Amino acid sequence: MLNENFTFTIKDVLKRPLFQDADVAAGHNGLLHPVQWVHILETPGGYSFLNGGELVLSTASGFGKDSRERLCYLRELIKKRAAGLCIELGSVIGEIPQDMIELAEQHDFPLIAFKKPVHFVNITMDLHETIMYRHIEAMRDLEKYSLDIQRLTLETQSIKKVLYNFHKFTNEQTFFINLDNSSLFIPEMSQSIEKDFVHSFKTSIPHTDISGQNKKTLSISEGEQILYQPIMAMGHALSYIGVILHDHDPDQFLYLSLDYTATSMAQILLRKMFAEERFIDNQHRILDDILQDKIKDKEHIQTLLGVKNKKDSPPSYLPIILEMKQGSDYYDQQTDSPFHDLIGIFRLVITRCGFRAFILSKGYRVYLLLIERDEGDNSDIRKKSKKVALELEKSCKKAFGAEVGIRLGIGRISCNYHQINLHFEEAEQMMRFPSESSTLLFDELGVYRLFIQNNTFALNSFINDYLGPILEYDAEHNSHLLLTLKVLLNSCSKQEAAEILYIRRQTLYQRLEKLKRMIGEDKFMPHNRLCLELAIHAYEWLNKPIH
The missing domain is CATH 3.30.70 (Alpha-Beta Plaits)
Structure with missing residues (x-):
């Protein structure tokens, strides 16, 4: 089971023999913080070496005598998401200062005091060995889970069986939400709770996430959150799978197991879709x-x-x-x-x-x-x-x-x-x-x-009958009489047409007289005006728009 094999918390650390004389001075609500590594940090300048999840060991020699410096030191550890801080009491600090206790309590940050001298190197070796052992065991379990889920995918088309396997591996409340049909929860919850959860989930996920591939988290309430991932196929989210987490954050192994499960479910859903397609041949x-x-x-x-x-x-x-x-x-x-x-x-x-x-x-x-x-x-x-x-x-x-x-x-x-x-x-x-x-x-x-009818010859003949002389003249003299005609037909007045063409009204009148001589004055009569407009549209359809 994933959580039992891998997650190593502050609470587990306190059970180690080297911590038998250690007391939790503050942050009892944070004892389930996972410990990823152990780091010795005496001076306030070493925060850049923290990646999050470290249990920090210190004698407080670099910050303990000054209230402002020690609070700054503690704030930076909290900001860097360290798992907790262990301080060896001695000549620098005889007891944990009240200001540090208050700050740690405020952020549920475990603050641990060694009442007797300890060898940090022994603590480091012991915890690192334990962390590495659990890491290796978790990798083995994860590899076995990956093989099991692959085999199960080949043997069954049941999403429920895959989800049950995922729940058994993670020991978390798991869910499968289909955007179009029913959803599954293992273990099962009451129908009303499941209905409310599905509705809340569908309304909470961003619209852009429907086609997204990243794992996301959503906060449900204080101490509760969900980790979910879309089950993707061909760039579309078919459904969603996730877990409900209580009082702890997801780790890399939960991310990986979620990814393996989502991939397996995607294969099952695609097979079902292809089977349905055979039925609709x-x-x-x-x-x-x-x-x-x-x-x-x-x-x-x-x-x-x-x-x-x-x-x-x-x-x-x-x-x-x-x-x-x-x-x-x-x-x-x-x-x-x-x-x-x-x-x-x-x-x-x-x-x-x-x-x-x-x-x-x-x-x-x-x-x-x-x-x-x-x-x-x-x-x-x-x-x-x-x-x-x-x-x-x-x-x-x-x-x-x-x-x-x-x-x-x-x-x-x-x-x-x-x-x-x-x-x-x-x-x-x-x-x-x-x-x-x-x-x-x-x-x-x-x-x-x-x-768009299949009669290009008739269309070209229509264009030539109404615009042929103008097109020939423009091609020979590199002029813009067709553009002038288009603007005239689309404008409410000759003044407006002249302004659009950036010419004087007298110039427009000259062009208009030339157009009448070319195609005949009767083409500008109301019953022919529509034909001119259609001919221009047809010309632009077959060629580039007139500018």
């Missing part, structure tokens, strides 16, 4: 048939997807296509999918964002059909869908590296299940939208929805 085939328009009946599709109407209307759905690329080169679509190990993580992310997912992986593409789990309006779905997109991209970056590009296309939100394949076509069209754009949803594209 049928869902993949259903989504594939829908994408190929093999199933056309709305009610049949809803039945296959397990969708039921609520208030005479089915829940909304959202189609997403995710594709991996590197630089500007897309991977071969016939290559085996790299997303195999990420499907479970994708499903976890989508579930936490409030959707149910049907996922189909094809080569270096993933097709995701997100079905809303809770009732809500479309604006809320838009917000959640953008969060899903961000989390999916982050998961891919963590799995494949930041240099691998991820492209996302999201179709329109809909309740018409017989049109799923059409909305996936919209997501496909979104894949052709410029990657630098921040727009994610198809129905937010506005007029650009007309431009």
Whole structure:
């Protein structure tokens, strides 16, 4: 058992033969402080040699006669988190001064007095030998625990068995908290206490810690704290494991055993996730048939997807296509999918964002059909869908590296299940939208929805009919007539347009007359003005924005 084998406290030190004539003058509440090492320190200048956890031995020859110096000395030991201070009484200090007793009591810092002369070298050798022996024994126990937990991970899929093994090794109250499902406590506590603890824990952990990997501590009450660690997979916290500590701080061996246990649990949880994915292979085939328009009946599709109407209307759905690329080169679509190990993580992310997912992986593409789990309006779905997109991209970056590009296309939100394949076509069209754009949803594209259709010839013909002469003139004379036209169409007045272009109004009038001669005065009539604006948008879509 870890604590019995390793933790060596002030209380244990006092049981050693060399401490039979020692008295605790102050700091009785700190007798469970762990002793990591022994250090002799006579002068106030040696604090830099302390790392924390040392039992300090002194005759007080360097500080004992001056009240200010001895209090400064004691404060520094407390600040450096020393385990305690042993003072040999003698010619310098006949008894422990009251001011030191009061300060030590205030901080629960053990202050021990040797009433008879002692050999510090004997104490040092004895305690160091004991500490090293316990350290070696703890390392052996930790190695055995590591092997046991590895074997147990291969033999079982029971999180409870692993948690029980962890409790047995640490002799502490252990817990496993699943962010999405039930939690476990060993030993078990009352249902109300467990419920309150889980709620308090979930609200106490920082939001940024959901994807964090560091072990953390949280204070519960005076003398109680919890040490916890997220169980990580593919950069996401699947759940949390921890221990509740009473009247002592965690040591390095508890940290290591916690880490071993978290790793083992992560392997079990991933195996469970992969097993669940095998059960939903049928869902993949259903989504594939829908994408190929093999199933056309709305009610049949809803039945296959397990969708039921609520208030005479089915829940909304959202189609997403995710594709991996590197630089500007897309991977071969016939290559085996790299997303195999990420499907479970994708499903976890989508579930936490409030959707149910049907996922189909094809080569270096993933097709995701997100079905809303809770009732809500479309604006809320838009917000959640953008969060899903961000989390999916982050998961891919963590799995494949930041240099691998991820492209996302999201179709329109809909309740018409017989049109799923059409909305996936919209997501496909979104894949052709410029990657630098921040727009994610198809129905937010506005007029650009007309431009992403597969008819570039018609679009270029439209641009040439309305802007051809202007484009030719600008290219030949390195002028900015197209920019002038754009500003004119977007401005409320010619005065405003002139100010934006940093030219005089007379110059603007001259340019306007030249534009009318080039494309015809009728192009500026109200019924043609919209066509000019669309032509400029189309030109910017196919080329760089006009500045």
